[in-house]
Amino acid sequence: MKMSSTSKKRDLTLLPNEVVVGRWHNNSYRIVRELGYGATGTVYLAEGRDGPVAIKIASDSMSITSEVNVLRQFSKVQRPSLGPSFYDADDYITPDGCYPFYAMEYIKGEAFLPFLRSRGGEWLGIMVVQLLGDLHRLHQEGWIFGDLKPENLLVTGNPSRVRWLDVGGITKEGRAIKEYTEFFDRGYWGFGGRKAEPTYDLFSVSMLMINRAYPSRFEKNLKHGSTSLQSRVNDKEILTPFSDVIHKGLEGKYKSAMDMRKELMEIIQNTTFTSTTEKKIKRKETRTSIKKQKVQDKKKNSAIKNKRERRFVGIFESMLFASFLLILYILYLFGQAV
């Protein structure tokens, strides 16, 4: 979505090997490739003086400056895993105008949902437990994540650890949520307001778990919003062990991320057995679905094969006919000779 406002400046596209030099600090960054596009700007992978960095560049200096403010805050109290580290903020002067940008740590990893989709339900639990631990630390420092969604998360490798990618939605506690995505927003579902408080993030955590079972998400049913959401949870087997936690998260019943984390950890510990059977069921399910798919594939294949076979039979027939003619001809020749 693009906003046309009174300040008209073209969006900037940076090409690989273009060198971005800051106007104030004179640091230079050689663009490698585009990493993604967010609400406030485009993120590129770039080569800085000390190695790879991620660079976010935008035409609108307002939102990017707010974002840098948030990132700076965390650089002061940076511990591993509370979002990417902040390196530098500067302006890039081009003939089209002045584009503010900032450089931060480049986090390499696997996208959140694809990571979970190839693994069992216990991994969903573990990742959310990690996330809740980080959220708790964030909340204790008086901040709310806001725009919590899989696109803003990444799983880094060995051992697998969930990390925050985009901190643009982080809002001071007690203020109005800065940025949100409808599916993860409790205001959209009619479960509460958009004031930044821990329960706001915990609602999004529940929706994140629901998103694991419904990768393409779904829209609100205008007539009965909240009940439809709750029945969605009950419909999916992978969510069954977590359904109590999800419901409580949705309803804002946890006072802190720690409370939710504790209950979730207990569930993971106590449902090892059921989670394996669930997996078996799941495996069976996938097997049957694979079977189904295979059957369908067979049908498709057989249709193609039939066509192929028909053609083959046709060739065979004509060859048979040809050889028959040949034999007749030979016999005729013999007849002549005799």
Add this chain to the structure above:
Amino acid sequence: MKKGTLRQILLLTDGCSNTGEDPIAIASLAKEEGMTVNVIGIVDRQEMSEAGVNEIESIAEAGGGISQVVYARQLSQTVQMVTKKAMTQTIYGVVNREISQILGEEKELEDLEPEKRGQLMEVVDELGETMDLDIIILVDTSASMKNKLPMVQEALLDLSVSLRARTGNNHFALYSFPGKRKDVDKLINWTPHFDSLSGAFKKMSTSGVTPTGPALQEGIGIMRKRMKKKGSDEDEFYLEEA
């Protein structure tokens, strides 16, 4: 010091104006009065005409606000985003003006080094959170809007949810145009939030006229009346963007 009030007119329409004053001129007037005009164009299946899109952009530009053309189903997210963004933009404009007064004509926020800019942006964010906000919402209820009105209702309730989360006070007033006998009809008087809008759009006009200019004119009048009522004890928050 009192912080003053941000004043916005939000216009929701699906096409071109076709009667009365030029809405672009009236939007410029609104800006002179210290108000901001935001315009949202709503389309469903068929795209909006180029003339319609141009008009929407020009009204917002003249009114110092933001414009956006969206599909009806994306309306909620857009309405709250446009409103918030316009607030920040207005405050930013004022701060910019202050800066050029302090630092000299040519200077604005972008001429400050990033660290100082960050500190100023914190002030802008703070003001956006705490300033009072008055919004007049003008909804086009001409015949073609009929099937879009449920989404408009939904979006306005959603806007109310978003703004209620702010620390500052909000007041809404809802008007529709064209009205039954006049250019605009009052649907809901000044209120701190919308609880329910069901039935708000019962009075539908079936005429083909879209008096956008006169509706904006009325909007300015309503806002002016409210400013007078609130008294002049309040600091004025004038904007004059470069």
